[in-house]
Amino acid sequence: MTNQEITNVHELIASTNPSNLQTAFAKLQAAPHSKTVLTYLFILSFFHPDEAVRNQAKPLFKVRAPIGFYANATKELFFAKIVPKSGIPSVFVFTALLEKMHKHGVLDVKVLGVHLIDFWVQSWEFCWKHRAVDAMKLLRRVQKGKSLQLAGSIKAIPEEIWQLTELESLTIINRNLGYISEDIAQLKNLKYLNIQSKLAKFPVGITQLHQLAELKLFINNDQFFGTVPSEVAQLTQLKELTFTSLSGSFPVNFCRITSLERIDLGYSNFEDFPEEVTQLNHLNTLKLNFNENLQLSGLFSKLHKISSLKNLDLSFCKLNTLPDEVALLDQVEKLNIAGCHLRSLPTHIEDMVSLKYLDISHNHFEQLPKVVHKLPRLEQVKTDQGVIDIQQG
Template sequence: MFPDFLLLRSNELRALQLDHNEILSLPDTISSFKNLVTLDISANNMTQLSSELVKLHNLKTFIARNNCFDTDSLPKDFGLLRSLEVLHLGGNNFIDMPAQITELPSLRCLYMGGNKISHIGGNIKDFSKLEILYLGGNCLVEIPAEIGYLQKLTALVLCDNQIQSLPPTLIHLQSLRSLSLHNNQISTLPTALVSLNIVELSLRNNPLVVKFVQDLVYNPPTLLELSGRCVKVENLPYSKQELPSNLMQYLDSAKHCVNPKCKGMHPTIILVTLTAHFLSDVFISGVYFSSHVEQVKFVDFCGKYKLPLLQYLCSPSCSTVNPVSESESEDSEDSAKERMRRVLLG
């Protein structure tokens, strides 16, 4: 219950700070504070929100971090808070993003870090005005392609999750300036990142950053793959009347090596994929099916630092087309260390 002296001034108050007060439930009389702009109920061990909360039509900032809220704790008509611009629900027990949140038409900043969120639905695209999205410290493995709809997003925090890859639709986030990805399981990055004008980028403690200092692992191609490479490189004709459907599909799945000096190379592939594939002197060059070598190439990123992007080469010799002297190799190693440092600091 709110004390009487507070209720008597309910129409005058613009901000109400109730954090760290052991308030287990928000009284229904909260609706009396009709002109409230900011409400903070953090660290009270609350489990449920009163439906009267949605009557605060002037509320712009609602902070409810470090409680015990989950998806069922929010009122079903939570989306009626049409003036709400900043919502902080970090440090609670959410396992997914409540649908009611996506119904908030004016939401600009959403903080849901330190929860247990393992899945984000496609309805994230409804955050048309969102500028800051904080989802660090959850259980996310992937990010939906619909993230590309958030074209006003300037800061995206996805650190401390289990994310393995990012969708290529990130290319649509042309307003994005800050991207936090540290402490994940990312081994590849979409090439779209190169076209974004990101000012702050954090990649430390991801397999991608560590991988480029490790030895390359290469499994030699099978006889089937070698035969397929011959057919594709030499442009030998084939049709469904001559080959079974499984072999037709196999041949059609060939991927081109992006090494510009590799036989059969299509220059546009470099621009589109920024990936590569290794060639050996004893192997047919130009294409590969499943047998390839991985390496990381540093790509200049907005003139600020080098961004490591995973490349695939059809054989190891593609990585040694331009041999360097011992001194050049040492300089290259020093340069790689410096790039690594700059990426980690990103």
């Protein structure tokens, strides 16, 4: 059976028409034994989304497969293990299982790649690694509209990705990835970029993405944030910035992006912002949760100068005490200090005259602090017992 004949059978099965399905299996049953047919039956037996198709293919696969390989495949490839109840399989699971099966030397890697990718895009990494499918065709198959999510574990991603100039959203999840080409600058229409990796250096090409509105950087490398260039100021459309695991100084060059409206720095451990943070005159939301090293006195005096700041999250920062300088934040409307080991609130918090919502849950308050009733615009307080509506006299 030729590759084209397998493709024809594949199209019959993909139609989901019962008559076509019957014709396809008749062709497979009549086909002479070959690596091509065996590989396609392997795909149908263990990876087809329809259980009825899997059950129909397995007897044919069993007859043609080497005994040891069949036993190993049935032991390793449980559909429930490959595809969880959520219906969203893991690329990492796919890659590991396919590599294990490939090592037996029984399967045709080209046939495996060409047809498996039609059922599960999570097989992309295996397909690319073994050059089973043309890289551009592979990326087009994984791409959804103008969005692409590329999760994997290989140390380099297909350079063809930078040719997808129509992309508006790109997510790269790869703990082993240490480098991204400056050619990322070719993605001129990109509005959303999410990189989770161990990059050693900030890709300067990102600074050329002038349509970028949201940037997320989850980088497991202490040196990375020290390489943020001053050219990031060119990202004049950037509204949201998220990054974690910052343990050194805050990258001062991010303060040059004056269009920023929301910054999420959760799970970082830097001590303070540089004075340049006051340049962020459009910033309305700042998340600093789970940071145990913040120096709040210096922080509050700087944030006070950002009149646009309305929402501040300091939850689970292990503050123990909230300094009086919190009163400087008279522009903040929503303050989250949940889980900070607090036992009291400073008297001067009443000077936060714009505050409407306060979260003090998961602390050590024996009762609602009386000072909250002195906050002139406070509407709600969240405690361990739930949200309390505050009635102003």
